[in-house]
Amino acid sequence: MRLFEALGVQRGDVVAFTGGGGKTSAMIRLGNELKEEGWRVLATTTTRLAESEMELFPFATRWRANLLRGSRELAQMLDEHGFVFVYQQIRSDKVMGIPDEYVSRLVDEMNADVLLVEADGARRLPLKAPRSYEPVWPLDTTIGVVVAGMDILGQPLDEHHVYNPQPILDRYGFPYEAPIQPAWLAQILRDERLGLKDIPPTARAMVLLNKADSPLLEARARRTAQIILRQPRVDGVAIGNVHNPLEPVIEVQQRIAAIILAGGMSRRMGTSKVLLPWGDRTVIEGIIQTLLPFRLADIVVVTGHKAGAVERVLQNYPVRTVYNPMYAKGEMLSSLKSGLRALKPEISAALVVLGDQPQISARVVRHILTTAAQRNDTLVAPYYQGQRGHPILIPRRYWRPLLKLRKGAPRDIINQQPITCVSVDNDSILRDIDTPEKYAQEKRLAGLE
Structure with missing residues (x-):
């Protein structure tokens, strides 16, 4: 995955980088990717760069007060080079950034597609805590990227490995010079007084x-x-190595929630399918037990028929229930809408699970989630011999057309969207327990009879 895909960069964005462990390299990699896509890319810093790093940009020019005043000079540089770094001056081998008040004007007045900004320094160390005057975020920042190098793990928490470690020591009381652990790194990066x-x-x-x-x-x-x-x-965590010439980002970890559609009338079964026995528990419990080990950000069970009974069965599980008042119409669409509306704004994608598929496989779920981390721009669905089954993962960007759909089935929208196929080796993704005969067959296949 390319860096601009992982970060979700759009034309008009102001992307600012902070932290350590490859911040400048990430900015340059992103700029070169966008240049190859035909974008006009401007870059600058609100702090300082080493003079040697300026040579890594395709072209650099010094800021002058008249550079934007009716002049085509900078625009012509963009036309010619595609990716231009703008600086104020060079002093003592340090490249000084442009005045903060001019950062916004670079995009507003120069017909650039994107502005990239380095917003603090770390002296090439893999991790940092900001000083009192850092970072210098542009007010127009649309994407803030906090960078850290994974090579910091196991290294001592001291000045030789961490830029300005004292705020970390003061805030968390980690032992000085102790080896840095993954949980420590996570706490530092997500802290609103440190990484954020x-x-x-x-x-x-x-x-x-x-x-x-x-x-x-x-x-x-x-x-x-x-x-x-x-x-x-x-919003998300990109994992990779920006110096990898082929694939700088391996995956993007985001918050994924599961929506279990469990509110149907079960007319052909004659009784609630989700409350049927499945081993020593019910069908709905079996599905939840399969999902829990994946540490999803949320699990929402959409109820309808027999809602009270379903809620009682699930009262000791770490899930939420949402009632769909339109369940009696027998439409999957209304239940899916209820589930999507119940999810919090920070959820990036929904894994839609059918409540009548107790044979859902952990291996299939893992394959879908792994694929979604590597392809965060499409739906992800399992296929068996060319037939699509469930569960289906739907990124947030595709929720709106589903929520606007007044009638029909979700597949009417899903079929119009890009889908990444996950091939599976059995047809369990296609089977359900709609009838007593199918229920008995699934129990036999699961070894429950």
Whole structure:
């Protein structure tokens, strides 16, 4: 996955980078990716860069007071080079950024597609805590990217490995010079006085865990991301290595919730399907037990028929129930809408699970979630021999057309969207327990009879 895809960069964005562990490299990688896409990219800093780092940009020009006043000079530079870094002056081998009041004008007046900004410094260390005057976020920041290097794990918490460690020591009481653990890293990056300090309230906050260049570091980054995402202010956590020439981002961890559709009338069954026995529990409990190990951000059970009985069965489970008053019409659409509306704003995608598929496989769920982390721009669905089944993962960007649909089935919208297919080796994703015969068959297949 490319960096601009992982961060969800759109034309008109102001993307600001803070932290350590590859911040400048990430900004340059992003700029080059966007240039290759034909974008006009401006970059600057609100603080300072090392003079040697300026050579990494395709082109750099010094800021002058008349650079924007009716002059086509900067626009012509963009036309010619595609990616231009603007600075104020060079002093003592340091490149000084442009005056803060001119940052917004760079995009407003120069017909650039995107502005990239380095908003603090870390002296090339993999982790930092901001000083009192940092970071210098542009007020127009739309995406704030907090960067850390995974090579900090296991390193001592001291000045040689962490830029300005004292605020971390003061806030959390971690032992000085103790090896930094994944949970510590997560706490630092998600803290609104440390990693997220002063980020503009209208900006999307993303974390980039850089230098995850081994399977072990990928796994540790994944666990770190899960802890970071307990902070609702963070939209997502990108994991990768910006120096990887092919794939700088391995995956993006985001908050995924499950919606279990459990409110149908069960007319063909003759009794509530979700309350039928399934081993030593009910069908709905079996489904929830399969989902719980994945540590989803939320599990919402949409009820309708026999709602009270379902709620009583689930009272000791860490799930929420939402009642669909339109359940009697027998439409999946109304239940799906009820579930989507119940999800919190920080949820990035919904895994839609049918309440009459107790044979849902943990392996299939894991495959869907893993694929979604690697392809966060499409729906993800399991397929068996060309047939699509459930569960289906739907990113938030595709919720609106579903919520606007007045009649019909969700598939009417789903079929119009890009879908990443997950191939599975059995047809359990297609089967349900709509009738007594199917229920008996599924119990036999599951070894419950």
